Amino acid sequence: MAASRDVAAQLLFYVNGRKRNQFACPGLMLAQAYQRGCHIFSQLGLLFFLPEKVVEKNVDPETMLLPYLRKNLRFTGTKDGCGGGGCGACTVMLSRYNPITKKIRHYPANACLIPICSLYGAAVTTVEGVGSTSTRIHPVQERIAKCHGTQCGFCTPGMVMSIYALLRNHPEPSLAQCIDALSGNLCRCNGYRPIIDACKTFCKNTGCCQCQENAVCCLDQEINGLPGPEEGRKAHPKLFSEEEFLPLDASQELIFPPELMIIAEKEPQRTRVYGGERMTWISPVTLKELLEAKVKNPQAPIVMGNTSVGPEVKFKGIVHPVIISPDRIEELSVVKHTHNGLTLGAGLSLAEVKDILADVIQKLPEEKTRIYRALLKHLGTLAGSQIRNMASLGGHIVSRHLDSDLNPLLAVGNCTLNLLSKGGERQIPLTEQFLQKCPKADLRPEEILVSVNIPYSRKWEFVSAFRQAQRQQNALAIVNSGMRVFLGERDGLVRELSISYGGVGPTTVCATHSCQQLLGRPWNEEMLDAACRLILREVCIPGSAPGGKVEYRRTLIISFLFKFYLEVSQILKRMDPVLYPSIADTDKSAVEECHSPLPWSMLQYQSVDPRQLPQDPVGHPIMHLSGIKHATGEAIYCDDMPAVDQELFLTFVTSSRAHAKIMCMDLSAALSMPGVVDIVTAEDLHGVNSFCFWTEAEKLLARDEVLCVGQLVCAVIAESKVHAQQAAKRVKIVYQDLEPLILTIEEAIQHNSFFESERKLECGNVDEAFKMVDQILEGEVHMGGQEHFYMETQSMLVVPKGEDQEVDVYVSTQFPKYVQAIVASTLKVPAHKVMCHVRRVGGAFGGKVMKTGILAAITAFAANKLGRAVRCVLERGEDMLITGGRHPYLGKYRVGFMTDGRIVALDVEHYSNGGASLDKSVFVIEAGILKLDNAYKFPNLRCRGRVCKTNLPSNTALRGFGFPQTGFITEACITEVAAKCGLSPEKVRMINMYKGLDQTPYNQQIDARNLSQCWRECMALSSYSARKAAVEKFNAKNSWKKRGLAVVPLKYPVGVGPVAACQAAALVHIYQDGSVLVTHGGVEMGQGVHTKMIQVVSRELRMPMSNVHLRGTSTETVPNTSVSGGSLAADINGLAVQNACQTLWKRLEPIISKNPRGTWKDWARAAFGESISLSATGYFRGYELNMDWEKGTGHPFEYFVYGAACSEVEIDCLTGDHKNIRTDIVMDAGCSINPALDIGQIEGAFIQGMGLYTLEELNYSPQGVLRTRGPNRYKIPAVGDIPTALHISLLPSPENSNTLYSSKGLGESGLFLGCSVFFAIHDALRAARQERGQFGPLKLHSPLTPEKIRMACEDRFTNMIPKDEPGSYIPWNVPV
């Protein structure tokens, strides 16, 4: 049925306390409407019929709240990080008044999934409504900023809103509630610890873990019952001062608009209808109207939370001509206890269901509530708090997602669905047939689900819930399960058994036949064994099943069953100790959850020298300059800039084939779409379609051939983003596949497909050394890639100035000079016509250099061609598909060593997967080679490296630049040597470590004393020896949970050669009022470089920081900037700023000494009066770095950052789950300019590294399509993944060096320390395997995901599962 364009109602809701009326027509249409085609009649007999009213522009049912807030209302504080509910950047608070209960419900929600039509009568609070610098900063905003909880700040408004919504409901929350509230918010920068610190300031019980386990607090007794840091090493006071925080005052909050209460109470309830271009939205307000609407629109979905329909519309392109969205229908919110169970309304949100169940289990006897407890367990981890507050129980059940967490439980729980239609009521059981959508067992099109009845459990009935996901929180389950058994009271025989699984088929799968066959059997090991075999036969996952991880999923199916068996056995023993045997002590750990008390942290850093001037901020933990603005949403990112007059939007069309010839491209359908202005192809870029900045030219748009999926083919430019995106889908490209298709490193080696020649470094005499050693080992280790996952996707706005061919490029980049150069080349204009401006970047990590330049060049070309401003902002999925990331690596090593653990010879080959174009891959491979020795002296070393050319998107720089891969390969090799020698890896690490003054393989002098000190301090701080013994004790007692401990040292070389590559410049102006404006070449991307620069100015000019301002980076003020990366931005730009300030100081000193008590205003005026220039440039020519690859010698680095990290983990051998129990990091940060920022860099990098080595997994199809294209599929660490205890200590070892105030750049080094978690898991796995009699080598590749952990714990279950012959099926993904 065609949607009507001509009727709509007024949409009334509040944003930040201000009324918003979106008019459908001049007359208010609060009455019911009659809609041509929809045939909805009003109760009052009113008939509205408004032909050709263009009301859709204001109330388009397809519009989500996020773009509406950002573009229509210009509330840009709410950010767009993914558009699919997965990142929390768009969190707002919704408040609704219920006229029946008279209560207001405040809850967090994802604006990207809220249709504005669903907001009638709601109050929306965005970060701007919470507080602002122009009115009053809210305590949440103040504390998150002052606790250093912001770096790039892009996630911060979302974090603020989640905490704010929590505080509206719980002014003194527990820490567990805070963590739960943040479970749907991702941050890629700061590692969550400072955000948790901010939350703690609102909790009643601050400063400790708040762990009530055994009524023992963390402050009294450490984990494992061991002491914390050694006596005498007291933690430094916090990085912030709680005393200065504003109190939380509920009376200051925005009140719920009284008008909305009055409307809810008094306004006649009538269906509202909103018409759009392609969709009509009907909001019935009574059950009767809902049923009528459903009869008339049987195919229309009932949209409740829109968390299922919304993502389908957005990502699968499904169009619904009509949507029915019930509003405040009482019957859908029913909560009723019946004689046999609990009836819950289908319209209740999952969060409400969670609260109701929590309440019910308090009130009812335990035996009646077993299914409620199981549901509650899953509701605790299902999605994040925002989604749980939006999603409805009915929507969840009816969507029948294959990975639904609740349906498997409801299916085993004998639940009944209460349905209603105009024809009457009906009950259907929630069975496998319903879940499979069998027509006989399903809802009829005109029916709706009103409520669901969940029966009470009985005395001998047991229900359990299991799930394993890639990440513990906010991640869809890989496999989940609901299991229920009812046993005969007297005989203990199985009377009823129901088992169902999610994640193993296209929908929830029930093991009905197996359960049937097990009836009448006693609950014992034989029954378990039979059950495993039967179920594996019934629930079969084919080798090529979507989602991959097939053997793992098969193993989980029976591992969960084993857990269930033990859980029930344990309860049976408690219920009848005579009839039932106890389970073995060592098995008890199978039923316990992974160790997960609440996080706590301790930080140690140096105090400033007491002789330092009081106003000198250097060395103090100064808050990020933009911290408050991040928290209030006032910090402006590229896409927050208001639209320029006649601005257009550009969307890319990318290749869908990995290696193919473009046979033809038909643009006609796309060009004829409404709003389309132009399409730019390679033809248009004739002569400028490539650009060479370093060694090899990079192509802008594909012409005849495509070399990877995601390669840019053409760009559609339209009046709006929606128009551009719709048209892009209409571009038809015919391809012919080409051979060979090379995706993996192994395939590249086989086809001899490489970029450039081999890079090689050699020292000592490797071949001779191999002859002298006791033993030789050969091995291979593979390391997967990593997505940058900066929260702000690639964004740019190009504005042609209309005069002298000038263009302004506003862009989120780390390298303005490069963008300027590529744009100038593409437009064929000199660089001085292109001004590139970067105010701030919402995270970059190396990913906003090369591809950003290409995207900006094409955008600039379009803007120049059309003479109009053009904006381009990539969606998260596009960004992940197009931009590449960290290089996957294959390391092959041959290592010769003595039986005492001394490594005498090492011969390594590195292969990186470079993708389809060169990008920076050769620099990465070179850096990787130079850094592979990490902290070890290998007297005889040979390393060769090659970049593989494959049909994947080009990989590029990512924090650490090759070192996280090559350092890891070295550590893997050392771990294997240790195993072979029968020594602990720590011992072998210590034996081979650099000590004192020494030389690297390329003959650079190093002083490794601080390395040894970091190692010693880390051992002491972590109480390594005592904890190692405790781990062993734990492992001896527990078969199914194992703990592991690992310490990893770090030597991170800093510097980017040659000299010119790290030159820097700055410009400092003093105005006549004494205020100072500083500009420099560094880009602010979260690392706090601007804050440090102001600290430098403040010290050098002896003026307060408040006197200094910094606007951003621009090629107009500071030309020829170096890339902000390589940990160097503050180092080199700081020296340039210092230089400029010293010039000014020298000029002004005579004036100041004449009037020492004067103010800066006095001095500036006096200088002006004497015609002394108040402006100076500063310059730093770069570090004297060099490297001669021919000779294999040089001085490629300026200095080394040393460190060490000790991590302890606990793994679940049955599921592969792991928890990081504790990490201690000691870092030699030199003299920190700002310990808060430096600690932030260390822990942020550490958590990113932890993600790299244990969590983040990119999946490619055998055709080269990236499958993991958003936060729902690609998992970065979330708040629940951080170590339970985190200690960071900056080494108190100020040393004098050439660097700025003897500081060190810490942007990248900490990332590598994340591999301590990998090796701790390795240690735990070794213990698990040894217990099972497996003493052979343990080869593990990175990332060490739950799948790999589980499959490494070989046991009777892994032996039981069917294995597919390689080659007998097409795998879902290929490891590249």
Ligand SMILES: Cc1cc2nc3c(=O)[nH]c(=O)nc-3n(C[C@H](O)[C@H](O)[C@H](O)COP(=O)(O)OP(=O)(O)OC[C@H]3O[C@@H](n4cnc5c(N)ncnc54)[C@H](O)[C@@H]3O)c2cc1C
């Ligand atoms: C970011 C994200 C993370 C998620 N994580 C998880 C997770 O970890 N575990 C998990 O299990 N799920 C997860 N989900 C899925 C989520 O649970 C479902 O999307 C949600 O429960 C659907 O509820 P809804 O009210 O939003 O449905 P809607 O999108 O509003 O509707 C979904 C479907 O249900 C139908 N429907 C709704 N109500 C009725 C009714 N009363 N009668 C008849 N039909 C009805 C509609 O017609 C529609 O077809 C996640 C979703 C997102 C977006």
Ligand code: FES
């Ligand atoms: S943008 Fe809404 S959750 Fe990511």
Ligand code: FES
């Ligand atoms: S500060 Fe959280 S994403 Fe950057």
